[in-house]
Ligand SMILES: C=C1C[C@]23C[C@@]1(O)CC[C@H]2[C@@]12CC[C@H](O)[C@@](C)(C(=O)O1)[C@H]2[C@@H]3C(=O)O
Protein backbone atom coordinates (compact mmCIF):
# COMPACT_ATOMS: atom_id res chain seq x y z
CA UNK A 1 0.00 0.00 0.00
CA UNK A 2 1.23 3.50 -0.81
CA UNK A 3 1.55 5.74 2.21
CA UNK A 4 1.45 9.44 1.52
CA UNK A 5 4.49 11.16 2.94
CA UNK A 6 2.55 14.39 3.32
CA UNK A 7 -1.20 14.70 3.83
CA UNK A 8 -2.96 15.96 0.73
CA UNK A 9 -3.55 19.69 0.49
CA UNK A 10 -6.98 21.23 0.29
CA UNK A 11 -6.72 21.62 -3.46
CA UNK A 12 -6.79 17.83 -3.73
CA UNK A 13 -10.12 17.70 -1.92
CA UNK A 14 -13.05 18.44 -4.10
CA UNK A 15 -15.14 21.53 -3.93
CA UNK A 16 -18.84 21.04 -4.25
CA UNK A 17 -21.07 23.40 -6.09
CA UNK A 18 -24.64 23.04 -4.97
CA UNK A 19 -27.22 23.38 -7.72
CA UNK A 20 -29.14 26.05 -5.84
CA UNK A 21 -27.48 29.43 -5.39
CA UNK A 22 -26.53 29.77 -1.77
CA UNK A 23 -25.91 26.05 -1.32
CA UNK A 24 -28.17 23.24 -0.31
CA UNK A 25 -30.81 25.58 0.97
CA UNK A 26 -33.94 23.49 0.82
CA UNK A 27 -34.57 22.42 4.33
CA UNK A 28 -36.40 19.31 5.31
CA UNK A 29 -40.05 19.84 4.60
CA UNK A 30 -41.53 19.90 8.09
CA UNK A 31 -38.18 19.20 9.77
CA UNK A 32 -36.33 15.94 10.25
CA UNK A 33 -38.90 13.39 11.44
CA UNK A 34 -38.37 12.67 15.14
CA UNK A 35 -39.37 9.32 16.60
CA UNK A 36 -39.70 8.27 20.21
CA UNK A 37 -39.14 4.52 20.20
CA UNK A 38 -41.00 4.07 23.46
CA UNK A 39 -44.35 5.17 22.04
CA UNK A 40 -46.91 2.60 20.85
CA UNK A 41 -46.88 3.88 17.26
CA UNK A 42 -43.06 3.86 16.98
CA UNK A 43 -43.03 1.02 14.41
CA UNK A 44 -45.31 2.90 12.04
CA UNK A 45 -43.48 6.19 12.60
CA UNK A 46 -40.11 4.60 11.85
CA UNK A 47 -41.40 2.95 8.68
CA UNK A 48 -43.08 6.17 7.50
CA UNK A 49 -39.87 8.15 7.99
CA UNK A 50 -37.74 5.47 6.33
CA UNK A 51 -40.10 5.32 3.36
CA UNK A 52 -40.15 9.09 2.94
CA UNK A 53 -36.55 9.97 3.69
CA UNK A 54 -34.53 6.86 4.57
CA UNK A 55 -33.59 9.01 7.54
CA UNK A 56 -34.94 10.18 10.88
CA UNK A 57 -33.86 11.06 14.37
CA UNK A 58 -34.53 9.32 17.65
CA UNK A 59 -35.50 11.45 20.59
CA UNK A 60 -35.90 10.25 24.15
CA UNK A 61 -33.47 7.47 23.24
CA UNK A 62 -32.39 6.32 26.68
CA UNK A 63 -28.66 6.33 25.85
CA UNK A 64 -26.87 7.89 28.85
CA UNK A 65 -25.62 11.32 27.80
CA UNK A 66 -22.59 10.71 30.01
CA UNK A 67 -21.42 7.99 27.66
CA UNK A 68 -21.89 10.32 24.69
CA UNK A 69 -20.10 13.25 26.29
CA UNK A 70 -17.28 11.08 27.55
CA UNK A 71 -16.60 9.60 24.13
CA UNK A 72 -16.82 12.98 22.43
CA UNK A 73 -14.33 14.46 24.91
CA UNK A 74 -11.95 11.51 24.45
CA UNK A 75 -12.23 11.85 20.68
CA UNK A 76 -11.48 15.57 20.80
CA UNK A 77 -8.45 14.80 22.99
CA UNK A 78 -7.23 12.13 20.57
CA UNK A 79 -7.60 14.36 17.50
CA UNK A 80 -5.82 17.20 19.30
CA UNK A 81 -2.80 15.01 20.05
CA UNK A 82 0.43 15.35 18.02
CA UNK A 83 0.16 14.16 14.43
CA UNK A 84 2.87 11.54 14.95
CA UNK A 85 0.90 9.97 17.83
CA UNK A 86 -2.23 9.80 15.70
CA UNK A 87 -0.30 8.41 12.74
CA UNK A 88 0.91 5.60 14.99
CA UNK A 89 -2.69 4.31 14.77
CA UNK A 90 -2.81 4.51 10.98
CA UNK A 91 -3.05 4.48 8.10
CA UNK A 92 -6.62 3.20 8.03
CA UNK A 93 -6.54 -0.07 6.11
CA UNK A 94 -9.50 -0.12 6.42
CA UNK A 95 -9.34 0.17 10.23
CA UNK A 96 -7.25 2.63 12.16
CA UNK A 97 -6.54 6.34 11.98
CA UNK A 98 -7.11 8.03 8.63
CA UNK A 99 -6.28 11.56 7.59
CA UNK A 100 -8.08 13.02 4.56
CA UNK A 101 -7.88 9.73 2.64
CA UNK A 102 -11.12 7.74 2.79
CA UNK A 103 -11.31 4.08 1.79
CA UNK A 104 -8.76 2.65 -0.59
CA UNK A 105 -9.83 4.06 -3.94
CA UNK A 106 -8.38 7.55 -3.77
CA UNK A 107 -11.29 9.39 -2.12
CA UNK A 108 -10.41 12.39 -0.02
CA UNK A 109 -12.25 14.63 2.36
CA UNK A 110 -11.62 17.42 4.79
CA UNK A 111 -11.51 15.16 7.84
CA UNK A 112 -9.54 12.82 10.01
CA UNK A 113 -11.09 9.76 11.59
CA UNK A 114 -10.74 6.54 13.53
CA UNK A 115 -12.41 3.50 12.00
CA UNK A 116 -12.82 0.47 14.26
CA UNK A 117 -14.20 -3.06 13.88
CA UNK A 118 -16.51 -3.59 16.84
CA UNK A 119 -16.24 -7.37 17.19
CA UNK A 120 -12.64 -7.66 16.17
CA UNK A 121 -10.10 -6.89 18.85
CA UNK A 122 -7.34 -7.25 16.26
CA UNK A 123 -8.45 -4.08 14.47
CA UNK A 124 -6.27 -1.04 15.16
CA UNK A 125 -6.71 -0.27 18.84
CA UNK A 126 -7.14 3.33 19.90
CA UNK A 127 -5.49 4.56 23.12
CA UNK A 128 -6.98 2.85 26.15
CA UNK A 129 -9.03 5.73 27.59
CA UNK A 130 -10.62 6.26 24.21
CA UNK A 131 -11.15 2.53 23.78
CA UNK A 132 -13.03 2.30 27.08
CA UNK A 133 -15.24 5.21 26.08
CA UNK A 134 -15.89 3.58 22.69
CA UNK A 135 -16.86 0.29 24.32
CA UNK A 136 -19.31 1.93 26.69
CA UNK A 137 -20.83 4.04 23.91
CA UNK A 138 -21.06 1.26 21.34
CA UNK A 139 -22.73 -1.04 23.88
CA UNK A 140 -25.51 1.52 24.29
CA UNK A 141 -25.86 2.50 20.65
CA UNK A 142 -25.95 -1.10 19.48
CA UNK A 143 -29.03 -1.49 21.68
CA UNK A 144 -30.57 1.49 19.95
CA UNK A 145 -29.90 0.01 16.50
CA UNK A 146 -31.56 -3.22 17.64
CA UNK A 147 -34.63 -1.31 18.80
CA UNK A 148 -34.79 0.54 15.49
CA UNK A 149 -34.66 -2.70 13.51
CA UNK A 150 -37.33 -4.26 15.74
CA UNK A 151 -39.48 -1.20 15.15
CA UNK A 152 -38.97 -1.54 11.37
CA UNK A 153 -40.03 -5.20 11.51
CA UNK A 154 -43.08 -4.31 13.57
CA UNK A 155 -44.04 -1.41 11.32
CA UNK A 156 -43.75 -3.61 8.24
CA UNK A 157 -45.70 -6.43 9.89
CA UNK A 158 -42.76 -8.82 9.72
CA UNK A 159 -42.55 -11.68 12.24
CA UNK A 160 -40.67 -12.58 14.27
CA UNK A 161 -39.98 -9.13 15.61
CA UNK A 162 -36.23 -9.78 15.57
CA UNK A 163 -36.17 -10.92 11.92
CA UNK A 164 -33.92 -7.95 11.10
CA UNK A 165 -32.20 -7.20 14.38
CA UNK A 166 -30.97 -10.77 14.83
CA UNK A 167 -28.72 -10.17 11.83
CA UNK A 168 -26.81 -7.53 13.72
CA UNK A 169 -26.94 -9.08 17.19
CA UNK A 170 -25.47 -12.31 15.84
CA UNK A 171 -21.99 -12.84 17.36
CA UNK A 172 -20.40 -12.93 13.89
CA UNK A 173 -22.08 -9.71 12.72
CA UNK A 174 -19.94 -7.09 11.04
CA UNK A 175 -20.26 -3.96 13.11
CA UNK A 176 -18.12 -0.96 12.38
CA UNK A 177 -17.69 2.19 14.37
CA UNK A 178 -16.11 5.43 13.31
CA UNK A 179 -15.38 8.78 14.86
CA UNK A 180 -14.96 11.60 12.36
CA UNK A 181 -13.33 14.93 13.05
CA UNK A 182 -13.87 17.67 10.46
CA UNK A 183 -11.55 20.55 11.33
CA UNK A 184 -12.69 24.08 10.51
CA UNK A 185 -11.90 25.03 6.94
CA UNK A 186 -11.16 28.79 6.93
CA UNK A 187 -10.50 28.94 3.18
CA UNK A 188 -14.26 28.61 2.74
CA UNK A 189 -14.63 32.21 3.79
CA UNK A 190 -12.84 33.21 0.59
CA UNK A 191 -14.96 31.02 -1.67
CA UNK A 192 -18.25 31.98 -3.26
CA UNK A 193 -21.29 31.06 -1.14
CA UNK A 194 -22.37 28.52 -3.69
CA UNK A 195 -19.23 26.44 -3.07
CA UNK A 196 -18.40 24.19 -0.20
CA UNK A 197 -15.57 21.84 0.61
CA UNK A 198 -16.19 18.11 0.74
CA UNK A 199 -15.88 16.76 4.25
CA UNK A 200 -17.12 13.26 3.35
CA UNK A 201 -18.27 12.72 -0.24
CA UNK A 202 -21.70 11.56 -1.27
CA UNK A 203 -22.55 7.91 -0.63
CA UNK A 204 -25.06 5.50 0.87
CA UNK A 205 -23.99 3.32 3.77
CA UNK A 206 -23.88 -0.34 2.76
CA UNK A 207 -25.03 -1.84 6.09
CA UNK A 208 -28.60 -2.18 7.45
CA UNK A 209 -28.68 0.99 9.49
CA UNK A 210 -26.20 3.57 10.74
CA UNK A 211 -26.74 5.41 14.02
CA UNK A 212 -25.07 8.80 14.13
CA UNK A 213 -24.44 11.35 16.83
CA UNK A 214 -22.68 14.64 16.25
CA UNK A 215 -21.70 17.72 18.12
CA UNK A 216 -23.52 20.97 17.40
CA UNK A 217 -21.70 21.75 14.15
CA UNK A 218 -23.75 21.37 10.97
CA UNK A 219 -22.41 19.74 7.82
CA UNK A 220 -24.44 16.58 7.24
CA UNK A 221 -26.72 16.77 4.23
CA UNK A 222 -29.09 14.11 2.95
CA UNK A 223 -30.52 13.75 -0.54
CA UNK A 224 -34.29 13.93 -0.45
CA UNK A 225 -36.00 10.94 -2.02
CA UNK A 226 -38.13 11.82 -4.98
CA UNK A 227 -37.12 15.50 -5.17
CA UNK A 228 -34.53 14.96 -7.82
CA UNK A 229 -32.18 14.07 -4.99
CA UNK A 230 -32.08 17.67 -3.72
CA UNK A 231 -29.66 18.12 -0.82
CA UNK A 232 -31.19 19.00 2.53
CA UNK A 233 -28.90 20.18 5.31
CA UNK A 234 -29.57 18.38 8.57
CA UNK A 235 -29.78 20.75 11.54
CA UNK A 236 -27.52 19.34 14.28
CA UNK A 237 -29.21 18.03 17.40
CA UNK A 238 -26.94 16.99 20.25
CA UNK A 239 -29.84 15.45 22.13
CA UNK A 240 -30.83 13.07 19.36
CA UNK A 241 -29.41 10.17 17.39
CA UNK A 242 -29.82 10.16 13.64
CA UNK A 243 -30.60 6.92 11.82
CA UNK A 244 -29.71 6.35 8.17
CA UNK A 245 -31.17 3.48 6.16
CA UNK A 246 -28.41 1.49 4.48
CA UNK A 247 -28.33 -0.53 1.26
CA UNK A 248 -28.81 -3.89 3.00
CA UNK A 249 -32.07 -2.79 4.63
CA UNK A 250 -33.23 -1.58 1.23
CA UNK A 251 -32.65 -5.05 -0.19
CA UNK A 252 -34.17 -6.86 2.81
CA UNK A 253 -37.34 -4.78 2.39
CA UNK A 254 -37.35 -5.35 -1.38
CA UNK A 255 -36.86 -1.64 -1.96
CA UNK A 256 -39.74 -0.49 0.22
CA UNK A 257 -37.27 1.39 2.40
CA UNK A 258 -34.59 3.16 0.40
CA UNK A 259 -31.07 3.85 1.56
CA UNK A 260 -30.32 7.53 1.87
CA UNK A 261 -27.56 9.32 0.01
CA UNK A 262 -25.69 11.67 2.26
CA UNK A 263 -22.53 13.71 2.47
CA UNK A 264 -20.77 16.08 4.83
CA UNK A 265 -19.54 19.54 3.92
CA UNK A 266 -16.86 21.30 5.91
CA UNK A 267 -17.57 24.26 8.15
CA UNK A 268 -15.49 27.40 7.89
CA UNK A 269 -15.25 28.09 11.62
CA UNK A 270 -16.28 25.21 13.82
CA UNK A 271 -14.99 21.64 14.11
CA UNK A 272 -17.52 18.87 13.62
CA UNK A 273 -17.21 15.61 15.54
CA UNK A 274 -19.48 12.74 14.59
CA UNK A 275 -19.65 9.19 15.89
CA UNK A 276 -21.34 6.58 13.77
CA UNK A 277 -22.19 2.98 14.49
CA UNK A 278 -22.78 0.87 11.36
CA UNK A 279 -24.89 -2.25 11.94
CA UNK A 280 -23.98 -4.88 9.36
CA UNK A 281 -24.72 -8.60 9.21
CA UNK A 282 -22.24 -11.49 9.44
CA UNK A 283 -20.14 -11.89 6.28
CA UNK A 284 -21.86 -15.18 5.42
CA UNK A 285 -25.37 -13.80 6.03
CA UNK A 286 -27.64 -14.00 3.01
CA UNK A 287 -29.12 -10.62 2.23
CA UNK A 288 -32.31 -10.92 0.17
CA UNK A 289 -35.86 -9.59 0.41
CA UNK A 290 -37.68 -11.01 3.45
CA UNK A 291 -40.22 -13.61 2.25
CA UNK A 292 -43.04 -11.85 4.12
CA UNK A 293 -42.39 -8.69 2.15
CA UNK A 294 -42.44 -10.52 -1.15
CA UNK A 295 -45.82 -12.29 -0.87
CA UNK A 296 -46.13 -12.93 -4.58
CA UNK A 297 -44.26 -9.76 -5.51
CA UNK A 298 -41.30 -9.90 -7.79
CA UNK A 299 -37.94 -9.75 -6.03
CA UNK A 300 -36.06 -6.64 -7.09
CA UNK A 301 -32.74 -8.05 -5.95
CA UNK A 302 -30.69 -11.14 -6.38
CA UNK A 303 -29.60 -12.64 -3.06
CA UNK A 304 -26.04 -11.92 -2.04
CA UNK A 305 -23.97 -12.44 1.03
CA UNK A 306 -23.01 -9.43 3.07
CA UNK A 307 -19.36 -10.37 2.56
CA UNK A 308 -19.70 -10.17 -1.23
CA UNK A 309 -21.69 -6.98 -1.14
CA UNK A 310 -19.26 -5.29 1.20
CA UNK A 311 -16.37 -6.20 -1.07
CA UNK A 312 -18.16 -4.62 -4.01
CA UNK A 313 -19.20 -1.55 -2.00
CA UNK A 314 -15.63 -1.02 -0.86
CA UNK A 315 -14.49 -0.98 -4.46
CA UNK A 316 -16.79 1.94 -5.19
CA UNK A 317 -15.93 5.60 -4.81
CA UNK A 318 -17.66 8.46 -3.14
CA UNK A 319 -19.48 10.85 -5.44
CA UNK A 320 -19.36 14.60 -5.60
CA UNK A 321 -19.97 17.56 -7.85
CA UNK A 322 -16.62 19.07 -8.56
CA UNK A 323 -16.22 22.79 -8.88
CA UNK A 324 -13.14 24.08 -10.65
CA UNK A 325 -12.52 27.31 -8.77
CA UNK A 326 -10.35 29.44 -6.59
CA UNK A 327 -8.56 26.78 -4.59
CA UNK A 328 -7.04 25.15 -7.66
CA UNK A 329 -7.85 22.27 -9.94
CA UNK A 330 -10.91 20.23 -9.11
CA UNK A 331 -10.40 16.67 -7.99
CA UNK A 332 -10.99 14.13 -10.73
CA UNK A 333 -14.62 13.25 -11.30
CA UNK A 334 -15.29 9.93 -9.60
CA UNK A 335 -15.40 6.96 -11.88
CA UNK A 336 -18.66 5.21 -12.54
CA UNK A 337 -19.19 2.44 -10.03
CA UNK A 338 -17.59 -0.79 -11.22
CA UNK A 339 -19.98 -3.12 -12.94
CA UNK A 340 -18.90 -6.07 -10.94
CA UNK A 341 -19.90 -9.38 -12.57
CA UNK A 342 -20.53 -10.73 -9.08
CA UNK A 343 -23.39 -8.26 -8.83
CA UNK A 344 -25.09 -9.27 -12.02
CA UNK A 345 -28.70 -9.94 -11.11
CA UNK A 346 -30.11 -11.05 -14.41
CA UNK A 347 -29.13 -11.13 -17.97
CA UNK A 348 -31.43 -11.84 -20.82
CA UNK A 349 -32.79 -10.74 -24.12
CA UNK A 350 -35.13 -7.82 -24.46
CA UNK A 351 -36.85 -6.43 -27.51
CA UNK A 352 -36.97 -2.79 -28.23
CA UNK A 353 -39.50 -2.81 -31.01
CA UNK A 354 -41.28 -6.08 -30.64
CA UNK A 355 -44.79 -4.69 -30.55
CA UNK A 356 -44.57 -1.30 -32.18
CA UNK A 357 -41.18 -1.00 -33.71
CA UNK A 358 -39.41 2.32 -33.45
CA UNK A 359 -37.29 3.16 -36.39
CA UNK A 360 -33.73 3.66 -35.33
CA UNK A 361 -33.20 6.08 -38.13
CA UNK A 362 -35.89 8.18 -36.50
CA UNK A 363 -34.81 7.42 -32.98
CA UNK A 364 -31.47 9.01 -33.56
CA UNK A 365 -32.69 12.15 -35.20
CA UNK A 366 -32.19 15.14 -32.98
CA UNK A 367 -34.87 14.87 -30.37
CA UNK A 368 -35.29 11.18 -31.06
CA UNK A 369 -34.37 8.50 -28.59
CA UNK A 370 -31.40 6.20 -28.45
CA UNK A 371 -31.95 2.48 -28.22
CA UNK A 372 -30.92 2.70 -24.62
CA UNK A 373 -33.37 5.47 -23.81
CA UNK A 374 -36.16 3.65 -25.60
CA UNK A 375 -35.50 0.56 -23.55
CA UNK A 376 -35.51 2.54 -20.35
CA UNK A 377 -38.76 4.27 -21.15
CA UNK A 378 -40.42 1.04 -22.07
CA UNK A 379 -39.21 -0.61 -18.97
CA UNK A 380 -40.30 2.26 -16.79
CA UNK A 381 -43.75 2.61 -18.13
CA UNK A 382 -44.30 -0.98 -19.21
CA UNK A 383 -46.34 0.35 -22.07
CA UNK A 384 -45.54 1.46 -25.47
CA UNK A 385 -47.59 4.59 -25.95
CA UNK A 386 -44.69 6.64 -27.18
CA UNK A 387 -44.18 4.17 -29.95
CA UNK A 388 -47.81 3.81 -30.88
CA UNK A 389 -47.75 6.49 -33.49
CA UNK A 390 -44.79 5.03 -35.27
CA UNK A 391 -45.15 2.87 -38.31
CA UNK A 392 -43.88 -0.69 -38.49
CA UNK A 393 -40.89 0.09 -40.58
CA UNK A 394 -38.05 -1.67 -38.76
CA UNK A 395 -37.36 -5.24 -37.82
CA UNK A 396 -37.57 -6.00 -34.09
CA UNK A 397 -34.34 -5.27 -32.33
CA UNK A 398 -33.16 -7.90 -29.93
CA UNK A 399 -30.72 -6.75 -27.30
CA UNK A 400 -29.02 -8.29 -24.34
CA UNK A 401 -29.88 -6.48 -21.13
CA UNK A 402 -27.98 -6.93 -17.91
CA UNK A 403 -29.31 -5.81 -14.57
CA UNK A 404 -26.68 -5.04 -11.97
CA UNK A 405 -27.06 -4.43 -8.31
CA UNK A 406 -25.07 -1.29 -7.63
CA UNK A 407 -23.14 -0.90 -4.42
CA UNK A 408 -25.71 1.65 -3.29
CA UNK A 409 -28.51 -0.86 -3.77
CA UNK A 410 -29.95 0.58 -6.98
CA UNK A 411 -30.47 -1.61 -9.97
CA UNK A 412 -28.76 -0.58 -13.14
CA UNK A 413 -29.89 -1.71 -16.56
CA UNK A 414 -27.20 -1.93 -19.11
CA UNK A 415 -27.46 -2.91 -22.71
CA UNK A 416 -24.61 -5.35 -22.97
CA UNK A 417 -24.83 -6.46 -26.49
CA UNK A 418 -26.85 -5.85 -29.59
CA UNK A 419 -27.93 -9.20 -30.85
CA UNK A 420 -29.59 -8.14 -34.07
CA UNK A 421 -29.47 -4.96 -36.07
CA UNK A 422 -27.06 -2.27 -35.10
CA UNK A 423 -28.75 0.80 -33.65
CA UNK A 424 -26.83 3.96 -34.22
CA UNK A 425 -25.93 5.98 -31.21
CA UNK A 426 -24.25 5.32 -27.96
CA UNK A 427 -24.74 2.17 -25.97
CA UNK A 428 -24.58 3.39 -22.47
CA UNK A 429 -25.21 2.53 -18.90
CA UNK A 430 -28.71 3.46 -17.87
CA UNK A 431 -29.93 4.75 -14.56
CA UNK A 432 -32.18 2.43 -12.66
CA UNK A 433 -35.92 2.48 -13.10
C1 LIG B 1 -14.81 5.34 -0.17
C2 LIG B 1 -15.19 4.39 0.62
C3 LIG B 1 -15.19 4.53 2.11
C4 LIG B 1 -16.05 3.38 2.51
C5 LIG B 1 -15.56 2.32 1.55
C6 LIG B 1 -15.69 3.06 0.24
O1 LIG B 1 -14.96 2.51 -0.81
C7 LIG B 1 -17.20 3.13 -0.13
C8 LIG B 1 -18.10 2.96 1.12
C9 LIG B 1 -17.54 3.74 2.29
C10 LIG B 1 -18.25 3.45 3.61
C11 LIG B 1 -19.38 4.44 3.92
C12 LIG B 1 -20.01 4.04 5.24
C13 LIG B 1 -18.96 3.80 6.33
O2 LIG B 1 -18.38 5.03 6.71
C14 LIG B 1 -17.84 2.87 5.80
C15 LIG B 1 -16.92 2.43 6.95
C16 LIG B 1 -18.47 1.74 5.08
O3 LIG B 1 -18.79 0.65 5.54
O4 LIG B 1 -18.66 2.09 3.76
C17 LIG B 1 -17.15 3.59 4.66
C18 LIG B 1 -15.96 2.93 3.98
C19 LIG B 1 -14.62 3.32 4.61
O5 LIG B 1 -14.48 4.44 5.10
O6 LIG B 1 -13.71 2.49 4.55
Ligand SMILES: O=C(O)CCC(=O)C(=O)O
Pocket residue numbers: 178180200205212214220262263264274276
Ligand atom coordinates in the same frame (compact mmCIF):
# COMPACT_ATOMS: atom_id res chain seq x y z
O1 LIG C 1 -19.61 12.40 9.74
C1 LIG C 1 -20.79 12.37 9.43
O2 LIG C 1 -21.62 13.13 9.92
C2 LIG C 1 -21.27 11.33 8.42
C3 LIG C 1 -20.15 10.49 7.92
C4 LIG C 1 -20.61 9.33 7.10
O3 LIG C 1 -21.55 9.43 6.37
C5 LIG C 1 -19.91 8.07 7.21
O4 LIG C 1 -18.91 7.99 7.96
O5 LIG C 1 -20.35 7.09 6.57
Ligand SMILES: [Fe+2]
Pocket residue numbers: 203204205210262
Ligand atom coordinates in the same frame (compact mmCIF):
# COMPACT_ATOMS: atom_id res chain seq x y z
FE1 LIG D 1 -22.24 7.50 5.67
